Amino acid sequence: MSFKHKHILGIEQLAKEDIQLILDTGDAFKEINSRDIKKVPTLRGKTIINAFFEASTRTRLSFEIAGKRLSADTVNISGSTSSVVKGETLEDTARNIEAMAPDIIVIRHAHSGSSHYLAERVGCSIVNAGDGAHEHPSQALLDLMTIREHKGSIEGLEVAIVGDIAHSRVVRSNIYALSKMGARVRLCGPGTMLPIGIERLGNVEVFTDMHDAIKDVDVVMMLRIQMERQSNIMLPSLREYARFYGLNPINVQLAKPDAIVMHPGPMNRGVEISSVVADGVQNVILDQVENGVAVRMALLYLVSGVESMQT
């Protein structure tokens, strides 16, 4: 089948077949990353702008490497160096970028809906690298790719996601992605971090007790507690958070024996995940990072509309 999405704004707009195609393409690209010469000419002559208006290391690096391995010319701009600080509107910034004729703009922005906003206003492809608390589609796709690698299939799996559900774009994208692929999602977090109606986004059940949430699941996905964003009316202390919502060597045993442990990073060791678990045999955290490059290569390739894969 062919891919018909010009933009990747979120998982919400993708069909199961689209997701499968992205994952299959990602699988095919993954091999390139282990070659001696990690470069194919697939996107030669294409220009990709990584516009990161919000701090990011992993995702920006991953998109940049993905573009470079496909031979695209990648250029990065970041919030601190951009004209945003000079008071220019996002639309004007985008139009100026567009005037330099890029093929794809990858955007990370603190405001929900910002990639949607750009897609309505510029002519090139937009790939959302995280918009506010809305979506982070490439993260969910690399999560699916990792789960599929370890579990063979996603259909029928029980996946627990634990942490700050309210402010997480990773959660929203994963709810759409996992639900579309036939998995069941269990969400768990402190009462202050469970938003109204989250269960309506997909095949979701909400838990307030972590033990219930992770019992017999196939996948445990821990979310980062954004320590820098926490005011003390959301959480009394990180100590108590770790006690009730942290993954540790004891409670991890409630999950299936072959369950995998995931984390989108960056981790707060000793808060949402103990080091023993983070480094334990069940962890697939670095597989996620590795697959991130492959799945982003797939996204850039598919939205650029190149007909045949040259590998």
Add this chain to the structure above:
Amino acid sequence: MAKILIKGGRVISPAQQLDDTCDILIENGKISAIGKKLDSKGAEVIDAADKVVTPGLVDIHVHLRDPGFEYKEDIASGTLAAVTGGFTSVACMPNTNPVNDNQAVTSFILKKAAEDGHCRIFPIASITKGLEGESLTEMGELKELGVYAVSDDGKPVSNPQLMRRAMEYARPFGMTIISHAEDLDLVGSGVMNDGPVATELGLKGIPWVAEDAATAREVMLAEFTGAHLHVAHVSTKGSIDIVRQAKKRGVAVTCEAAPHHFTLTDDAVRGYNTNAKMNPPLRSEEDREAVRQGIADGTVDAIATDHAPHHIDEKNVEFAIAMNGIVGLETALPLTLKLVEEGLIDLPKAIALLTNGPADVLDLPVGQLEEGGDADVTVIDPDFEWTVETQKLVSKSKNTPFGDWQMKGAAVCTIVAGKIAYKRG
């Protein structure tokens, strides 16, 4: 001054319990006669057959942005939008620059209204100086200048002691306190209604309890002080219930509903539509239904637009940083008539909510048709079908969520003090 005869219309003036086919003769700015087959000699005749003739419509909640934000709207453009929408009187909120917190600003507005205005303007002054929630304005002198109400609209008074004192002080002057009832701590950094749509869009929510808690506080303070409290733009089921119960207890409380709150829900925000961003926000279907029930059972005293013009540059941005508010003067009448079409209320009730209802809330000397009274009259074609063309709105700003909507009903002629201020087509 010209003589005008409005001939053969269905004349509805709820204040007089008048609903009859008759003529209205206007001379020297006053209504000289209301009756059957009046003599048209020497008069400009307006054929009102199949039309509805009402007191000039009254909107007690608009932002004219003048002085200070004339790039959004000014007294001329705002009142022209008003008469286009059938309104002959508007009460304008004080969040201008400078804030209307003193006699000089009020006088400026009244002077400019007399020079440039197309309809009557009743300035609302602020409760606190500079809208800062710290010290009271000179309500006594403001009242003498013709200010009927005070409000810190858009910047609610959070200190309950200060609100108590404002009510105690305002009461002997017969000044109404208009409350924008929102608990700002509960609003937090919310940008739309808290609920499933906000969760889906990843936007921070403003929970209904932020409005309910504040409405409850205001009602209790009004009950305690005996002052007249008017609750602006009620948008939640809880607020409607609180006002309904308070009225049953005899508390001097009134409230208004905005057309967008009884027409739309937070679904309209989908796609990050900044023209669906206002404060209080569009709520859930349950809330919308409760507001409609409040309109049907008389809990809601008036329909008011909260006409809030903003420049395109203030809306053409990411949702979270877009300004709150929409224009409403040119769409309020058909959206209210839609309630009649849907069977929620009858036509005289709809007219009451746009005429004597709002006038009575602020005790304004308008909103009725009386021989010898000022000739503010609106002729409405309830069957006129039209499409909202955003760029053709008369208001300087075009921030409406009703662009391309099919509307039924429009003012065809708006008469202010005996002069034709607007004629359609």
